[in-house]
Amino acid sequence: MSRQNADPDIALKVVGAPRWTPEPDPRTPPGDPATLLTIDSDGVVSAFSGKVEYGQGIRNGFAMEIADELDVGVDSVQIVLGDTDLVPQDRGTTGSASTRTVGIQLRRAAATARRALIDLAATRLEVSAGSLKTRDGQVVPDDGSAGVRYADLLSGNSLTLDIPDVVQVKAVEEFQLMGRPARRIDAVSRVTGAAKYAQDVVVSGMLYGKILRPPSYGAKLRQIDTTRAERVSGVVSVVQDGDFVGVVAEREDVAEYAVEAIRARWEESRDTASDWNIPALLKERAEDLTALREGGDLGAGFGSADRVFENTYYVPYVSNAQMEPSASVARWDGDHLTIWSANRGPFAERDSLAEMFGLDTSQVRVTAAEIGGSFGTKTPTVSYEAARLAKAVDAPVRVSYNRAEEFSWSTVRPAATFEIKSGVDADGNIMAWDYAAFHAGENAFRGKRGADILYDVDNVRIGVAASESPLQSGSYRSLGGATNHFAREVHMDEIAVGLGLDPLEFRLRNLTHDRLRPCLIAAAEAFGWATRQKRPGVGYGMAIGYDAGSFTAQCVEVLVENGEARVTRVVVGFDCGLVVNPDGARNQIEGSIIMGMGTALWEAVEFDGGRVLNAGFARYRVPRIADTPEIEVVFTGGDDVPSSGAGEPGIVAIAPAIANAVRDATGTAIQELPIVPRL
Amino acid sequence: MHLKVNDESHEVTVDVERTLLSVLRHELGLTGTKYGCGEGNCGACTVLIDGEATRSCITPVTSAGGRDITTIEGLADGDTLHPVQEAFVEHTAFQCAYCTPGFIMSSTVLLDRNPAPDDEQIRSALSGHICRCGAYVRILKAVKSASSEPVQSEGGAS
Numbered sequence: 001m002s003r004q005n006a007d008p009d010i011a012l013k014v015v016g017a018p019r020w021t022p023e024p025d026p027r028t029p030p031g032d033p034a035t036l037l038t039i040d041s042d043g044v045v046s047a048f049s050g051k052v053e054y055g056q057g058i059r060n061g062f063a064m065e066i067a068d069e070l071d072v073g074v075d076s077v078q079i080v081l082g083d084t085d086l087v088p089q090d091r092g093t094t095g096s097a098s099t100r101t102v103g104i105q106l107r108r109a110a111a112t113a114r115r116a117l118i119d120l121a122a123t124r125l126e127v128s129a130g131s132l133k134t135r136d137g138q139v140v141p142d143d144g145s146a147g148v149r150y151a152d153l154l155s156g157n158s159l160t161l162d163i164p165d166v167v168q169v170k171a172v173e174e175f176q177l178m179g180r181p182a183r184r185i186d187a188v189s190r191v192t193g194a195a196k197y198a199q200d201v202v203v204s205g206m207l208y209g210k211i212l213r214p215p216s217y218g219a220k221l222r223q224i225d226t227t228r229a230e231r232v233s234g235v236v237s238v239v240q241d242g243d244f245v246g247v248v249a250e251r252e253d254v255a256e257y258a259v260e261a262i263r264a265r266w267e268e269s270r271d272t273a274s275d276w277n278i279p280a281l282l283k284e285r286a287e288d289l290t291a292l293r294e295g296g297d298l299g300a301g302f303g304s305a306d307r308v309f310e311n312t313y314y315v316p317y318v319s320n321a322q323m324e325p326s327a328s329v330a331r332w333d334g335d336h337l338t339i340w341s342a343n344r345g346p347f348a349e350r351d352s353l354a355e356m357f358g359l360d361t362s363q364v365r366v367t368a369a370e371i372g373g374s375f376g377t378k379t380p381t382v383s384y385e386a387a388r389l390a391k392a393v394d395a396p397v398r399v400s401y402n403r404a405e406e407f408s409w410s411t412v413r414p415a416a417t418f419e420i421k422s423g424v425d426a427d428g429n430i431m432a433w434d435y436a437a438f439h440a441g442e443n444a445f446r447g448k449r450g451a452d453i454l455y456d457v458d459n460v461r462i463g464v465a466a467s468e469s470p471l472q473s474g475s476y477r478s479l480g481g482a483t484n485h486f487a488r489e490v491h492m493d494e495i496a497v498g499l500g501l502d503p504l505e506f507r508l509r510n511l512t513h514d515r516l517r518p519c520l521i522a523a524a525e526a527f528g529w530a531t532r533q534k535r536p537g538v539g540y541g542m543a544i545g546y547d548a549g550s551f552t553a554q555c556v557e558v559l560v561e562n563g564e565a566r567v568t569r570v571v572v573g574f575d576c577g578l579v580v581n582p583d584g585a586r587n588q589i590e591g592s593i594i595m596g597m598g599t600a601l602w603e604a605v606e607f608d609g610g611r612v613l614n615a616g617f618a619r620y621r622v623p624r625i626a627d628t629p630e631i632e633v634v635f636t637g638g639d640d641v642p643s644s645g646a647g648e649p650g651i652v653a654i655a656p657a658i659a660n661a662v663r664d665a666t667g668t669a670i671q672e673l674p675i676v677p678r679l
Numbered sequence: 680m681h682l683k684v685n686d687e688s689h690e691v692t693v694d695v696e697r698t699l700l701s702v703l704r705h706e707l708g709l710t711g712t713k714y715g716c717g718e719g720n721c722g723a724c725t726v727l728i729d730g731e732a733t734r735s736c737i738t739p740v741t742s743a744g745g746r747d748i749t750t751i752e753g754l755a756d757g758d759t760l761h762p763v764q765e766a767f768v769e770h771t772a773f774q775c776a777y778c779t780p781g782f783i784m785s786s787t788v789l790l791d792r793n794p795a796p797d798d799e800q801i802r803s804a805l806s807g808h809i810c811r812c813g814a815y816v817r818i819l820k821a822v823k824s825a826s827s828e829p830v831q832s833e834g835g836a837s
Binding site for chain 1: 708
């Protein structure tokens with residue numbers, strides 16, 4: 001039972017079913033109908049979504065969309081996100097899908113409300129609806145006579161509207177807010193320290209939990225002595241349930257100290273996998289390849305090729321390393337569980353907690369705090385831990401990871417090994433493309449993303465396999481998109497160099513894609529690719545890519561000297577269709593470039609037999625402000641093309657573009673990441 | 680012991696081995712100062728002690744006794760944001776903003792000492808901070824715009 005919108009002040013309510021596709025699609029039926037938008041008797045608009053805010057600015061995007069459809073100020077729109085008792089179940093915040101799925105449905109909801117307001121005004125003013133417009137929170141007649149405020153129209157009403165099958169949303173020319181740069185509506189709370197992240201949530205009577213961690217993945221607890229921990233002043237309880245051991249204390253530092261005082265003997269797994277031998281192990285330990293796509297005749301393709309290129313590529317595990325380590329607060333009220341967490345999917349978290357504790361989903365409420373970054377990680381695990389401890393001590397408990405726990409015990413981007421064999425004719429046309437990818441992880445789902453090729457090639461085989469993972473693989477910006485693109489786009493440059501063709505010319509020769517081709521041309525032009533100046537130590541590289549319905553082309557300049565590589569300039573062509581908030585999209589793309597630069601140059605999780613060896617920023621180098629290149633973004637999408645993802649696609653092409661530029665500077669091919677340790 | 684934070688005096692009873700960060704967040708409820716790494720490597724916990732940007736996660740609380748501590752909560756003057764905060768809003772110099780308080784604290788110290796830093800000086804002064812969302816382009820612009828020699832135009836020659 002939802003406790004949604006019991007507020008008697010609600011004067012108008014729009015009900016609709018959450019959708020998973022931009023346009024209605026019979027193959028993916030919509031979710032359960034739920035209240036998507038309300039207007040109260042004061043004219044305040046509220047919109048509800050299960051999406052969460054972890055830095056991507058989705059609150060802004062939604063507010064702008066609704067404000068534009070309803071002709072109200074952004075300030076009079078409230079966005080309620082990620083509270084499972086208040087919002088519709090519209091899936092997790094993944095796949096850069098918020099704007100293209102929920103956003104458009106919220107626009108339809110707002111347009112439905114606007115239509116109803118016009119009809120109310122037509123009745124009241126005794127004019128035809130066609131002679132009325134909306135402006136600044138009022139319905140106004142065309143003839144310039146006095147309008148009526150929404151609040152006045154709604155006074156005394158209690159309307160419930162369904163979104164009709166056909167609803168007219170505004171056209172691009174009518175947008176006042178969408179498509180223009182906008183400040184973040186939550187900006188002030190973020191610069192004053194007022195924003196409350198999961199790490200900051202405090203509830204009455206709350207205690208602090210700390211979990212005893214094994215020395216490595218897969219280790220089994222054999223013996224334990226908790227006597228010393230129990231004697232630490234301020235410790236409330238040491239909780240043990242099989243291999244799950246945690247301390248609950250009155251203070252976090254006490255819990256941390258006490259957990260260190262536990263004496264435990266572990267039997268570690270005998271796995272010999274390490275970051276030294278994993279590139280080869282990934283193929284050895286892989287399941288059979290699943291064909292993502294097979295077309296034409298590979299044998300005939302290679303037969304008609306004049307040159308064949310064949311190589312192996314490797315991308316290591318990398319850490320999401322978001323700034324806020326995982327944290328969750330759990331409180332039991334009888335058999336009801338309330339969680340304050342930083343999860344991307346509050347409903348999925350609710351459902352899994354319900355299953356774990358044998359509860360009905362109505363007995364679990366998950367509320368999303370502000371989220372200090374995620375990039376795909378932040379799983380429900382920390383909430384399980386908090387809930388187990390809270391149940392054991394019968395008091396609310398917060399579990400906050402420290403940085404070492406975050407590096408070792410949250411998820412990492414799967415390592416992957418690739419084998420590519422291609423055939424090209426003398427003119428540089430790709431005649432055959434044989435691609436095999438071995439991604440660490442429990443299944444091939446993540447590895448499939450971005451594995452396909454959009455260049456023109458008829459004879460093609462794309463195979464992806466999951467491979468046993470010695471570390472806990474998880475989601476990371478674009479899933480397999482960035483790693484698959486690295487292999488493919490580096491291989492493309494190897495062909496170009498082998499044929500003596502310019503990398504741009506070679507790509508264009510094989511690229512008729514109607515969105516990617518203009519995107520590449522625009523990026524190359526903005527970069528000045530044709531007039532680039534070769535200088536000692538300086539290299540230029542490019543790569544193209546696709547993800548989450550969007551397309552990108554990136555050109556970079558690097559400077560390689562004294563065993564270091566520095567990215568000095570990046571030009572990004574980006575087609576995500578209609579850009580709702582250009583500043584927000586640009587911010588996401590710049591961030592993707594910076595993040596991807598880290599994976600290209602420095603980042604790799606070092607491990608040995610399930611132990612993470614570099615679980616701190618001192619040994620895990622991430623991009624710093626001093627590394628920032630000049631970044632230019634050129635949007636190439638059409639305003640009449642539905643919005644597609646902007647949070648992830650920016651990362652897919654940057655690592656190969658940098659690798660190609662380093663090769664251009666040094667003459668040495670880059671087939672493994674990260675680059676700098678190999679210089 | 681006695682702690683002076685944001686011009687307010689607090690008497691706190693604390694274990695000597697606690698960090699200033701732990702006391703600020705847990706005893707005084709000043710959660711704007713963030714835990715990021717606990718090792719002084721990321722800058723999220725930066726506060727000012729006697730005007731000096733300091734990593735509170737590796738500062739024993741005892742060493743801060745009686746000194747002037749400023750946290751992000753103490754930077755604005757009522758509803759009037761500090762010019763550096765204003766500049767971070769203006770340039771949307773954040774995404775998730777978990778690192779933002781630390782960046783802002785260090786930026787205020789830089790600008791106090793050097794009202795017109797060049798790009799290299801800003802990069803150098805803030806290189807002890809990590810913004811994992813990668814809002815660096817904007818942070819550079821924001822700090823520049825809060826300086827006495829603001830950027831003239833977006834994307835123009837600098």
